[in-house]
Amino acid sequence: MYGLINRAIKDLVIERAGEAAWKRVHHDAGVQEDEFVAMESYSDESTYALIGSASRLLDLPQEEILKEFGRKWITYTAARGYGELMDGWGLDVGSFLDNLNQMHARLKLAMPRLEPPHFEVFERGESSLVLRYWSDRPGLSPMVIGLLEGLGERFGTPVSVELRSARSEEQDHDEFFVTWQAATPGSA
Ligand code: HEM
Incomplete structure (x- = not known):
């Protein structure tokens, strides 16, 4: 999936548990990158691995992480230049x-x-x-x-x-x- 998604996962982890927790999450996920280019496409495996690792390290069920991620995605994208696009579709x-x-x-x-x-x-x-x-x-x-x-x-x-x-x-x-x-x- 596009890096924009992995960046939002990173943001969510840092918001909840801080920079050090993020370092552990991406390390334990086996994902080399610490930064993601928003407009570059990464493997789906890396996104799933980050979510799995965040769930283990934050001690939250994967479903909860995904739900929170979805809620956050709307404000996250709106704050990154996609608000007008969304307004245009309803x-x-x-x-x-x-x-x-x-x-x-x-x-x-x-x-x-x-x-x-x-x-x-x-x-x-x-x-x-x-x-x-x-x-x-x-x-x-x-x-x-x-x-x-x-x-x-x-x-x-x-x-x-x-x-x-x-x-x-x-x-x-x-x-x-x-x-x-x-x-x-x-x-x-
Ligand atoms: C402007 C706002 C949005 C942007 C920029 C956006 C962009 C994206 C991007 C980049 C992906 C990753 C897919 C890939 O890279 O192949 C994605 C996936 C997804 N989007 Fe959106 N999206 C937006 C709003 C929404 C909304 C409002 C919904 C639903 C209510 C939605 C539902 C989904 C779902 C469920 C996925 C996961 C991929 C899947 O199900 O296969 N998106 N979106």
Whole structure:
């Protein structure tokens, strides 16, 4: 995955446990690099290894790290020049999710090696929808939950997410039930 992702993992570890903890995390992960170039693509193995190692050293289940990473990703990217891009694809949870594939497709123009996930929205209601998530990568559904919660924060409409059915031998995607609260005055 692009270095931007590994950099965000590094940030999360330093924020939670400091520089020394990060040194141990990337050392124990067997990842040589201490710095990652945002626009360069690294092996998925290095990203999974960093997450595994962070989970062991911070004594947090991998699912928790992925969820926190997802929540943080929204503010992390917004603070690094991607806020306007996000604004351009919707200013509420529902319309943003409708456009998420197009947003990743736009990113692929600048990041040609991007292998983005795929999302489809179903059963769209006033403040709920069903979201299906396809990816070539296993085990990232907790990250999706965090991402959706992060979007809720971004739009000032807190989001709840329930994993309705997980990817399995019979099903090639995860399915989430997503609900959000009405916008609070003064928010997005
Ligand atoms: C401007 C904001 C965003 C940027 C810059 C961005 C960029 C990226 C990048 C660079 C990757 C790594 C994939 C690769 O290198 O092949 C990625 C993966 C991913 N993105 Fe985004 N993304 C953004 C917002 C979102 C949002 C809002 C969601 C979902 C609600 C999302 C869902 C995912 C997921 C689940 C992955 C993991 C890869 C996978 O499932 O295969 N992204 N994104």
